[in-house]
Amino acid sequence: MITLDHQPHCRWCDKKIRKSTDYHRRRTYPSMGAVDVPLYSKADCQRLTNQIVLSLRYRDAPTKWNDETGQSEPTGEPRQVTEFSTWDGKSYEDDLFCSRLCAEFYGRHEAKLSGNLKRGAT
């Protein structure tokens, strides 16, 4: 993990390098000060943290069985957040490569270009 003031791009494929994020699941919410408080929105999650809330995962909206139609139907209650991710605004997975594979491609490419360069050779 690395801290930068801008999002780096992979030196091999030029893809943006992933932000380094933390995931918060329902069972960890209490440690963030949310005790048995249902979360329904990004704003609800944002209140629990000083970091930037990036993405949310929801549980399916509650449904109930309707005997007349023979189908389950939404109860109208809002769906709840089960998981969300936060980012500190400056941490990335890496400063050079998006993946180990790109690092390997880059290394192989450079090795071919540099001829007989051997590790430890002076």
Ligand SMILES: [Zn+2]
């Ligand atoms: Zn890459």
